[in-house]
Amino acid sequence: MDGHTDPLKRTPLFPLYERYGARIVDFAGWAMPVQFSGIVEEHHAVRQRAGLFDVSHMGEIEVRGPGALAALQYAVTNDIARLSPGRVAYTLMCREHGGIVDDLLVYCLAEDHYLLIPNAANIDKDFEFIRSHAASAGARAGGAEAVDVSDQYAVLALQGPRAAAVLAKVLEGEAADPQHPSSPLGLRPFRFVTGVPLAGRRARIISRTGYTGEDGFEIYLDPGDAPPLWEALMEAGTPEGLVPAGLGARDTLRFEACLPLYGNELTEETNPFEAGLDRFVKLDKGPFSGSEALQRVAAAGPARRLVGLEMLDRAIPRPGYTVTDGQGNAIGHVTSGTHAPTLGRSLALAYVPAAAAAEGTRLAVVVRGAERAARVVPTPFYRRT
Amino acid sequence: MVSQDRYPEGLRYTREHEWIRVEGEEGVIGVTWFAQDQLGDVVFCEVPAVGSRLTKDEPFGVVESVKTVSDLYAPVSGQVVAVNEELESRPELVNEDPYGRGWIVRVRIENPAELDDLMDAEAYRAMVEGSD
Numbered sequence: 409m410d411g412h413t414d415p416l417k418r419t420p421l422f423p424l425y426e427r428y429g430a431r432i433v434d435f436a437g438w439a440m441p442v443q444f445s446g447i448v449e450e451h452h453a454v455r456q457r458a459g460l461f462d463v464s465h466m467g468e469i470e471v472r473g474p475g476a477l478a479a480l481q482y483a484v485t486n487d488i489a490r491l492s493p494g495r496v497a498y499t500l501m502c503r504e505h506g507g508i509v510d511d512l513l514v515y516c517l518a519e520d521h522y523l524l525i526p527n528a529a530n531i532d533k534d535f536e537f538i539r540s541h542a543a544s545a546g547a548r549a550g551g552a553e554a555v556d557v558s559d560q561y562a563v564l565a566l567q568g569p570r571a572a573a574v575l576a577k578v579l580e581g582e583a584a585d586p587q588h589p590s591s592p593l594g595l596r597p598f599r600f601v602t603g604v605p606l607a608g609r610r611a612r613i614i615s616r617t618g619y620t621g622e623d624g625f626e627i628y629l630d631p632g633d634a635p636p637l638w639e640a641l642m643e644a645g646t647p648e649g650l651v652p653a654g655l656g657a658r659d660t661l662r663f664e665a666c667l668p669l670y671g672n673e674l675t676e677e678t679n680p681f682e683a684g685l686d687r688f689v690k691l692d693k694g695p696f697s698g699s700e701a702l703q704r705v706a707a708a709g710p711a712r713r714l715v716g717l718e719m720l721d722r723a724i725p726r727p728g729y730t731v732t733d734g735q736g737n738a739i740g741h742v743t744s745g746t747h748a749p750t751l752g753r754s755l756a757l758a759y760v761p762a763a764a765a766a767e768g769t770r771l772a773v774v775v776r777g778a779e780r781a782a783r784v785v786p787t788p789f790y791r792r793t
Numbered sequence: 794m795v796s797q798d799r800y801p802e803g804l805r806y807t808r809e810h811e812w813i814r815v816e817g818e819e820g821v822i823g824v825t826w827f828a829q830d831q832l833g834d835v836v837f838c839e840v841p842a843v844g845s846r847l848t849k850d851e852p853f854g855v856v857e858s859v860k861t862v863s864d865l866y867a868p869v870s871g872q873v874v875a876v877n878e879e880l881e882s883r884p885e886l887v888n889e890d891p892y893g894r895g896w897i898v899r900v901r902i903e904n905p906a907e908l909d910d911l912m913d914a915e916a917y918r919a920m921v922e923g924s925d
Contacts, residue, residue, distance in 0.1 A: 448833075747857070749859065
């Protein structure tokens, strides 16, 4: 090994990985399964049946107190005042210059109590950002505190068209009745329920959310409950075609659905408008971090845009590859790209000048020194029917 | 696959996880069981044209999986006399049969002495199993 290496962090599910055939990689300092049976097989399983992911590396930050809403309204771009208990919002968090600090989910537990889900690599950064940027807004509104509670949660993502059928098998009591308001089975997208009894345990939160482009649930648990619930879900789900799935399939699934990945599509050097995330930026809600800069971007229109590219030549575009106008002039770069398993095509997400972003525009991607023809295609590449 | 079948006897192996099977004056080249296992599902192979020349230890093509791109390094120098065209439509053969239908190119070996510094199956197995 070279350089300094801190020991990798492990989720509560780490002891189970080997038995399920996981291949482990370092992801943002965590020892995570990149695959179990294989990325493509897991990808197809989630599109056609169901997959179970350990996403316990994701962070959890609580913001609570009378000023919690005011603090969040200043910290993030979406309008958190529109949330009521039981609802989840996707949002960006931006620097003053409009660059993206992170993308995250905000769960409204109560009017004065929220749970934020930052990316694993950004937990400390987000926590400091909220403390430094939202503190005064929160204090003026009666006080708010932010607490990093990432150690208190393990999270499973159960995703795919059979996810609800698998979950139904382990739910207990009224939670098993889809008609009952406490049941996760009746949830619409971006809604959640709490204190859900299942498999002899109690999930802290179950939301109808995910990162695959399929129906599914994210299950927030006490860390000690995660291994037995994983086993219970696998046992109940195997007849439904459920497979354990790793971060590799999570990436190809989210890529086909064109769900952005922080570090690829989203960075501190990109703003939400060029990423096409306009609908998560509520410029009319009042001042927030980045709002002035983002007003200017919205008024002028972003100079570059995130577009979908389909390769016309046989080549696979990869993150970081240069995009050209096809005449040798570099105009942008690929943020994500692969051979998409469901679609069977080589596709990319790439930033290009707004003038080159129209559907059908012929561009090229430089692959190992050679320009390979591509064209701008509509996104998302995949939408479930 | 049991361990000894993963690295067949009679082939020569590179540190970069290619194999070569000598057949008279020619050599058939592919990637090892270890290489395809590390790559995962192979979705694309880029190989040189027939008639082009490989230079020992230089990259001559790539194998791409969903997740990664891996360069292919020439075990020996020589002119390409055939490429496995089946890989264009069925790149997964590299995973399914790395020493058989997943072969990549066939070359005319220029200098048989270049084979001498390649590993035999036992040495290669020791290298990859030591790295686990």
